[in-house]
Amino acid sequence: MPDFRSDTVTQPTPAMREAMMAAPLGDDVLGDDPSVIALQQHAADLLGFEAALFAPSGTQTNLIALMGHCQRGDEAIVGQSWHTYRWEAGGMAVLGSIQPQPVEVQPDGTLRLADIAGAIKPDDAHFARTRLVVLENTTGGQVLPLDYMAAVAALARGRGLGMHLDGARLFNAATALAAAQGTDVYTAARAVCSHFDSVSLCLSKGLGAPVGSLLLGSADFIRQARRTRKILGGGMRQAGLLAAAGQYALVHQVRRLADDHARLDRLARGLQRLAQSHAVLGGRLTVLPWQTNILFTDVAADVAPTLLAWLAAHDVRVTSGLYAGATRLRWVTHLDVGDADVDAALDAVSRFDVPPTQG
CATH class of the missing domain: 3.40.640.10 (Type I PLP-dependent aspartate aminotransferase-like (Major domain))
Structure with a gap:
């Protein structure tokens, strides 16, 4: 998970x-x-x-x-x-x-x-x-x-x-x-x-x-x-x-922190690509700048609840909160997140196909 x-x-x-x-x-x-x-x-x-x-x-x-x-x-x-x-x-x-x-x-x-x-x-x-x-x-x-x-x-x-x-x-x-x-x-x-x-x-x-x-x-x-x-x-x-x-x-376990940063970078770049090309999330997902092992992504209000439910159903665990009218997701990499976990998260987001809720 x-x-x-x-x-x-x-x-x-x-x-x-x-x-x-x-x-x-x-x-x-x-x-x-x-x-x-x-x-x-x-x-x-x-x-x-x-x-x-x-x-x-x-x-x-x-x-x-x-x-x-x-x-x-x-x-x-x-x-x-x-x-x-x-x-x-x-x-x-x-x-x-x-x-x-x-x-x-x-x-x-x-x-x-x-x-x-x-x-x-x-x-x-x-x-x-x-x-x-x-x-x-x-x-x-x-x-x-x-x-x-x-x-x-x-x-x-x-x-x-x-x-x-x-x-x-x-x-x-x-x-x-x-x-x-x-x-x-x-x-x-x-x-x-x-x-x-x-x-x-x-x-x-x-x-x-x-x-x-x-x-x-x-x-x-x-x-x-x-x-x-x-x-x-x-x-x-x-x-x-x-x-x-x-x-x-x-x-x-200090030098290995570079691995966490590399995995976060790969996750962020993958989410950036999806933010541009995904059928549902295109224009609704914003990937904020990142530097270390923490990433924030903003999801439009009309699609955020279904995306969060989708991630939970696919065993991808993130934290979230409201920020400036959008739902902000927080992604953190660490020593118990491996390459397979990054792949699984990106795959889950890429397969998200629930249409946005009607506001």
Whole structure:
């Protein structure tokens, strides 16, 4: 069954399961789980930070970071569609007493420098104190360029603000940057991280671990982050079983992300051809630009319900939602989507022959 819903549906590979079962264990709340310690040190060294912290989820590592940068009543500048603002249940406000200052996200996934600058509050008792700028990379599968991140960092540091990256799919961004620049994916990832004071990295999306995210930063920042993790209930005991999966992913499942991008490219190009030539979908299917392992396609309202029903009947799983009068389908490739799954999805769409509903 081709499952394009998300890269969060990935299952541990047999080799990853073996690594998990062989992991030496301790008590991470007491700080003596050797597998957790090894993962944290490896990730910090790999990405150019002093320290790292393993936590259950990216939602939690983002919140821990925000609470580390901001105190009660402080403000963080975020994108309107960022996970930290829209998709993490308002945790920064509910639990951190941090005011989000959302900024419109541009079609290329960036925030305008002028919009960021305009959102920074003056030192006035009437306003929340702006403390932090948050970026997301990738965002909706789009990659923020290195020179753009450098420009945002220069602006932020010039105004005395911290920089946090929601890098849930950091290595997808690095894979695309490395391919474009002819560099190594790990080198590209480290270059991305160099512009930020803290980075959240998800291990359970494209990297394929079953659970967990990392927060990276300075030693002092991570020391406080460990305390915040405890407050939020994120301390785990024999967590090395999970950390071993993350360690395996960082070593063995980063370079293979290029395969996910190649399959997404093939899927997108196939859907583009169908959008031009298909008897029913021609003129009703729009394939949006893609860069990594996430693709969005817009389907006209008169045909979307029958197409979705057709895909479900043919065991092709996607997510969908309404966007600007059309139904937007989200396709995500990952380590459990192979060439045969892409072929099956394109075949199902090509055989779609239900006429559009009458509106």
